[in-house]
Amino acid sequence: MAARLVKRCTCLLREATRLAPAVSPVGQLRLARGAQKPLTSSATSSSSHLPGPLSELVEKEQVFTPYPERQEVDQLIEKATRPEELLELLGGGHCLHENHAALTLIQLSRLLSEKPKDKALLIQDARFRQLLHLVNSQITAVWHGTLVKLLRSLYALGLPPTSKELRSVEQEVRWRMRRLKYKHLAFLAESSATYMQEQDSQELLGELLVHLERRWAEIDDSRTVLAMMMKTGHLSESLMTRLEDKHVLDRAQSITLPQLYNMLLAFARVNFRPEREDPFFSLVHEKLGSELAGLEPALQVDVVWALCVLQQVLEAELQAVLHPEFHTQFLGGKSPKDRSTFQKLLHINATAQLEHPEYTGPLLPASALVPRPSALDRKVTPLQKELQETLKGLLGSADKGSFMVATQYGWVLDAEVLLDTDSQLLPLRAFVAPHLALPSGSQPLPPGAKRLAFLRWEFPNFNSRSKDLLGRFVLARRHLLAAGFLLVDVPYYEWLELKSEWQKSAYLKDKMRKAVAEELAK
Numbered sequence: 184m185a186a187r188l189v190k191r192c193t194c195l196l197r198e199a200t201r202l203a204p205a206v207s208p209v210g211q212l213r214l215a216r217g218a219q220k221p222l223t224s225s226a227t228s229s230s231s232h233l234p235g236p237l238s239e240l241v242e243k244e245q246v247f248t249p250y251p252e253r254q255e256v257d258q259l260i261e262k263a264t265r266p267e268e269l270l271e272l273l274g275g276g277h278c279l280h281e282n283h284a285a286l287t288l289i290q291l292s293r294l295l296s297e298k299p300k301d302k303a304l305l306i307q308d309a310r311f312r313q314l315l316h317l318v319n320s321q322i323t324a325v326w327h328g329t330l331v332k333l334l335r336s337l338y339a340l341g342l343p344p345t346s347k348e349l350r351s352v353e354q355e356v357r358w359r360m361r362r363l364k365y366k367h368l369a370f371l372a373e374s375s376a377t378y379m380q381e382q383d384s385q386e387l388l389g390e391l392l393v394h395l396e397r398r399w400a401e402i403d404d405s406r407t408v409l410a411m412m413m414k415t416g417h418l419s420e421s422l423m424t425r426l427e428d429k430h431v432l433d434r435a436q437s438i439t440l441p442q443l444y445n446m447l448l449a450f451a452r453v454n455f456r457p458e459r460e461d462p463f464f465s466l467v468h469e470k471l472g473s474e475l476a477g478l479e480p481a482l483q484v485d486v487v488w489a490l491c492v493l494q495q496v497l498e499a500e501l502q503a504v505l506h507p508e509f510h511t512q513f514l515g516g517k518s519p520k521d522r523s524t525f526q527k528l529l530h531i532n533a534t535a536q537l538e539h540p541e542y543t544g545p546l547l548p549a550s551a552l553v554p555r556p557s558a559l560d561r562k563v564t565p566l567q568k569e570l571q572e573t574l575k576g577l578l579g580s581a582d583k584g585s586f587m588v589a590t591q592y593g594w595v596l597d598a599e600v601l602l603d604t605d606s607q608l609l610p611l612r613a614f615v616a617p618h619l620a621l622p623s624g625s626q627p628l629p630p631g632a633k634r635l636a637f638l639r640w641e642f643p644n645f646n647s648r649s650k651d652l653l654g655r656f657v658l659a660r661r662h663l664l665a666a667g668f669l670l671v672d673v674p675y676y677e678w679l680e681l682k683s684e685w686q687k688s689a690y691l692k693d694k695m696r697k698a699v700a701e702e703l704a705k
Contacts, residue, residue: 292336338378451489454654529593537665552620554589604631
């Protein structure tokens with residue numbers, strides 16, 4: 184710690200010496216003229232390329248310490264359109280001050296944001312390694328606003344978690360955490376929280392969440408509140424509560440529809456209901472009543488889907504997106520966005536069918552409920568593989584169960600079995616299955632028969648650091664229960680405790696017995 188303190192003091196003394204006014208009158212005049220107004224970091228202009236609603240707030244930071252006048256290299260960094268132009272600056276004889284290396288990395292990240300192959304090549308480039316070394320040697324002098332964008336850029340460029348330079352920047356952020364403004368913390372959370380989880384930077388993420396919660400009173404604009412709810416609310420229930428307290432309803436009349444949309448999506452993601460639930464959703468329906476139809480179609484679906492998750496959707500809102508004139512545009516969509524929107528339409532349709540018995544239509548056509556191949560085209564996870572293998576051993580016969588069952592409700596069951604009144608397995612495919620879009624079987628279910636659905640819950644299905652499912656998976660459970668299934672939940676944190684095949688088989692048998700017993704006890 185002492186060595187680091189000495190290093191900081193040395194940097195400050197060097198900077199003060201370099202920026203000291205010259206003895207000549209001309210030098211004194213230039214400094215005096217420059218001191219009449221606040222100077223800003225050259226990061227201001229280049230950072231405008233970073234995505235995210237909070238980037239503009241970070242850019243507006245005014246700094247009142249002396250800073251070098253803009254140089255030619257600043258313009259070269261800002262106007263670069265190819266990574267090669269930026270890498271050539273290292274050997275071009277330019278005078279680089281402390282922020283130039285960081286700004287160059289930020290611009291590289293922007294230029295390569297959609298080019299994963301080029302990122303891999305860049306990391307192997309010797310000039311890129313030299314650039315990382317340079318920024319690492321100057322890290323204590325990089326300005327706050329530039330530092331938070333630098334960390335986000337290093338994550339985006341795909342540096343490995345073991346990278347010395349990445350860990351150095353993370354450590355510098357931790358050192359400065361108390362001195363960073365709230366908008367810097369919010370920008371970090373919005374732009375980098377996901378990366379921190381993926382990069383195993385849990386300590387940094389934990390400290391960030393603590394500071395965000397402690398200093399929540401510093402938030403002075405509704406946009407930051409909404410962004411924080413959307414990006415980090417699922418990581419900390421106490422932070423979400425604090426953000427809700429930042430007078431949502433008190434600012435209700437000034438909330439725009441896009442802000443309301445973001446808030447609903449944030450609440451739906453974590454299955455969060457405001458403390459003052461009734462007045463809040465009354466406000467939501469009041470605003471949506473006249474403006475829902477004016478939203479871009481995909482946003483309309485998102486908003487109604489969020490209300491379905493939160494169990495607050497109204498019949499008129501269901502009708503608006505399930506009407507043939509509206510939903511037809513998404514039936515043949517092949518882009519990832521269109522497929523995601525159509526998936527949400529299936530969930531909305533299921534909500535209308537299963538949770539609103541008074542709903543009279545319209546609904547999606549039967550042809551639209553047939554699962555698409557993409558519904559099952561996903562990489563098999565270790566938990567999924569082990570669960571299937573254990574169940575196959577329990578069933579003993581292929582006709583006693585089905586695996587990866589795509590339902591007409593937009594949800595995929597990991598497995599399905601049918602039990603008679605004595606809890607004996609029945610040949611599943613012989614009986615009618617109303618939850619499937621395509622007809623299956625001809626015999627009606629025997630009296631007292633029970634369908635069991637096995638649902639595996641992986642780590643990403645939960646709120647961070649909790650055992651609470653995210654909103655979309657809570658919706659899945661509600662739909663399947665309403666469709667008549669008994670649910671056998673298999674969460675990752677329970678399965679990981681099972682070491683032997685015998686333990687795994689006993690675990691599933693016990694889960695099945697408990698599901699049946701709970702149903703009989705009702």
